[in-house]
Amino acid sequence: DVKVTQSSRYLVKRTGEKVFLECVQDMDHENMFWYRQDPGLGLRLIYFSYDVKMKEKGDIPEGYSVSREKKERFSLILESASTNQTSMYLCATQLVSGTGHGYTFGSGTRLTVV
Amino acid sequence: EDQVTQSPEALRLQEGESSSLNCSYTVSGLRGLFWYRQDPGKGPEFLFTLYSAGEEKEKERLKATLTKKESFLHITAPKPEDSATYLCAVQARHTGGFKTIFGAGTRLFVKA
Numbered sequence: 001d002v003k004v005t006q007s008s009r010y011l012v013k014r015t016g017e018k019v020f021l022e023c024v025q026d027m028d029h030e031n032m033f034w035y036r037q038d039p040g041l042g043l044r045l046i047y048f049s050y051d052v053k054m055k056e057k058g059d060i061p062e063g064y065s066v067s068r069e070k071k072e073r074f075s076l077i078l079e080s081a082s083t084n085q086t087s088m089y090l091c092a093t094q095l096v097s098g099t100g101h102g103y104t105f106g107s108g109t110r111l112t113v114v
Numbered sequence: 115e116d117q118v119t120q121s122p123e124a125l126r127l128q129e130g131e132s133s134s135l136n137c138s139y140t141v142s143g144l145r146g147l148f149w150y151r152q153d154p155g156k157g158p159e160f161l162f163t164l165y166s167a168g169e170e171k172e173k174e175r176l177k178a179t180l181t182k183k184e185s186f187l188h189i190t191a192p193k194p195e196d197s198a199t200y201l202c203a204v205q206a207r208h209t210g211g212f213k214t215i216f217g218a219g220t221r222l223f224v225k226a
Binding site: 045 | 150201
């Protein structure tokens with residue numbers, strides 16, 4: 001089974017801090033995604049990547065950036081954390097696009113910005 | 115506009131009381147419809163992919179079906195451990211590639 005590991009389950013950061021969320025997969029999946037999940041709003045796509053050093057903006061990229069230097073690692077960066085970025089952050093991987101392969105999700109990181 | 119709508123938002127059942135969750139979608143170029151289960155505080159767990167109208171998939175007490183406009187997740191004789199949020203998602207053709215759209219989910223509560 002593919003394992004997707006997110007570095008922290010819970011994080012508390014202060015407003016204005018730079019925050020790094022790490023995601024590592026242990027299989028050879030091409031695609032990686034970062035979502036945030038908020039009550040009543042569902043899953044919203046922040047950024048995704050189909051290849052090393054490749055990144056694409058999702059639906060809500062403002063205030064975030066990403067890095068994919070190695071195939072197995074996809075990092076989400078909050079450049080200057082704000083309270084409205086308090087959320088559950090989910091990393092997901094997918095073998096390839098357009099073939100009906102589902103996502104494998106990590107356990108999530110619950111981030112609180114104070 | 116591509117859209118995925120799940121109903122009901124929440125469903126409360128007694129143990130053994132069978133029911134269905136609905137996922138209706140409006141997309142062009144459907145490549146697959148996915149069902150996930152999400153337990154509180156955890157990431158979603160993949161259950162099924164359905165590719166075309168008429169297809170059915172089963173796993174234990176769950177059975178997913180697909181038509182051209184909607185999918186149903188049927189739960190037969192549910193148990194308390196089936197309590198979770200069930201998410202539906204569709205993957206469709208999008209400019210330059212594909213896009214996955216998630217529904218807001220149905221929260222299922224099964225009482226013993």
